[in-house]
Amino acid sequence: MQLHGLTKKFADTTAVDNLSLDVAKGEFVSLLGPSGCGKTTTLQMIAGFVDVTAGSIILDGTDITFAKPNERGLGIVFQTYALFPHMTVEKNVAFGLEMRKVSGSDIARRVRDALAVAQLEKFAQRYPRELSGGQRQRVALARALVIQPPVLLLDEPLSNLDANLREEMQFELRRIQQQAGTTTIMVTHDQAEALSVSDRVVVMREGKVIQIDEPYVMYENPATPFISRFVGKTNTFAVTVTATEQGTHFDLDGQRITLKDNANRTSHAETSSAGTSEALVSVRPEKIVIDRHGQGRFAGTVKNSFFLGNLWMYEVQTAFGLVVVSVINNHQQVYKIGEDVSLDWHEDALRVLTAEPAGNV
Numbered sequence: 001m002q003l004h005g006l007t008k009k010f011a012d013t014t015a016v017d018n019l020s021l022d023v024a025k026g027e028f029v030s031l032l033g034p035s036g037c038g039k040t041t042t043l044q045m046i047a048g049f050v051d052v053t054a055g056s057i058i059l060d061g062t063d064i065t066f067a068k069p070n071e072r073g074l075g076i077v078f079q080t081y082a083l084f085p086h087m088t089v090e091k092n093v094a095f096g097l098e099m100r101k102v103s104g105s106d107i108a109r110r111v112r113d114a115l116a117v118a119q120l121e122k123f124a125q126r127y128p129r130e131l132s133g134g135q136r137q138r139v140a141l142a143r144a145l146v147i148q149p150p151v152l153l154l155d156e157p158l159s160n161l162d163a164n165l166r167e168e169m170q171f172e173l174r175r176i177q178q179q180a181g182t183t184t185i186m187v188t189h190d191q192a193e194a195l196s197v198s199d200r201v202v203v204m205r206e207g208k209v210i211q212i213d214e215p216y217v218m219y220e221n222p223a224t225p226f227i228s229r230f231v232g233k234t235n236t237f238a239v240t241v242t243a244t245e246q247g248t249h250f251d252l253d254g255q256r257i258t259l260k261d262n263a264n265r266t267s268h269a270e271t272s273s274a275g276t277s278e279a280l281v282s283v284r285p286e287k288i289v290i291d292r293h294g295q296g297r298f299a300g301t302v303k304n305s306f307f308l309g310n311l312w313m314y315e316v317q318t319a320f321g322l323v324v325v326s327v328i329n330n331h332q333q334v335y336k337i338g339e340d341v342s343l344d345w346h347e348d349a350l351r352v353l354t355a356e357p358a359g360n361v
């Protein structure tokens with residue numbers, strides 16, 4: 001499916017601004033961004049529920065920009081997955097095929113297959129009220145997949161589930177999608193969900209696409225300070241970067257730090273005649289090494305500690321601000337509030353983010 005310059009204006013709001021995206025067959029793409037960034041409007045335009053102001057939607061070579069929703073044949077699962085309460089799971093899943101006048105024996109076979117993929121066989125004769133939230137969500141998925149849609153649209157499909165179930169269902173969603181091989185576009189504001197299930201993530205902000213990348217690439221190389229904070233947690237420091245023939249460096253707490261070539265994702269930094277530019281340097285909490293024996297280059301004091309089960313998170317006061325450090329809980333590295341520590345990181349861990357205009361970070 002290709003989206004070309006998709007734009008939606010509501011009176012004085014441009015909800016979606018010139019969005020282009022090419023989704024490959026079988027690919028799982030997530031639209032990720034904060035509330036109001038235009039994700040749902042994009043999905044609604046693809047589904048045909050919202051008219052397009054400009055641009056086009058191409059499905060398997062056919063322009064469907066102005067097709068009615070039911071002519072598009074897309075599978076759709078919304079946050080409130082309205083199952084038919086008076087129908088069994090089996091009947092709910094069969095409904096779309098009956099509407100399409102598929103023959104009885106084909107219906108039975110396809111429903112059986114869809115229930116198997118969603119691991120719902122033993123619930124086939126139950127009613128929705130007799131199922132848990134996660135099971136109901138799997139019925140909604142099976143119902144959407146059974147029609148073998150060319151594209152499956154998911155709008156915050158897991159947001160009604162509680163935290164544990166949600167995480168479990170992320171893996172389920174990925175498994176079911178891969179097994180069915182269905183091209184999928186999902187809307188979410190949850191970055192962990194987007195990273196864990198998608199082949200590629202599209203980050204949107206104020207109607208515009210600001211980065212499209214594979215989850216790992218996006219996490220390692222966020223294009224802007226906004227993305228580095230929105231996708232995962234990070235520490236940022238404002239520094240003055242100097243470019244010389246020998247390389248690029250900046251000073252932090254009396255140390256000269258030379259940047260590796262891979263550190264600079266954004267190339268449009270304004271460089272002054274002295275060869276300096278203002279930049280934000282970022283380093284992820286898990287890439288910082290904390291040490292109580294003074295092995296690191298930067299001195300600090302533990303201000304706060306948070307136990308997260310698999311991780312400890314420490315807030316460490318340094319000369320260049322409060323730094324968040326995460327350490328895997330391996331029973332060895334437990335630091336107390338008030339303890340003096342030192343911090344360091346591998347030079348590969350640094351990323352330089354060009355500062356966005358004031359008020360836009």
Ligand SMILES: Nc1ncnc2c1ncn2[C@@H]1O[C@H](COP(=O)(O)OP(=O)(O)OP(=O)(O)O)[C@@H](O)[C@H]1O
Nearest residue numbers: 010013015033034035036037038039040041042189
């Ligand atoms: N029917 C409408 N009329 C006017 N403005 C609208 C309409 N629908 C959406 N908008 C506006 O368009 C912008 C994008 O909304 P959209 O619902 O696509 O965002 P979103 O990223 O999906 O947010 P959320 O995560 O909160 O659902 C918002 O500023 C919203 O107020």
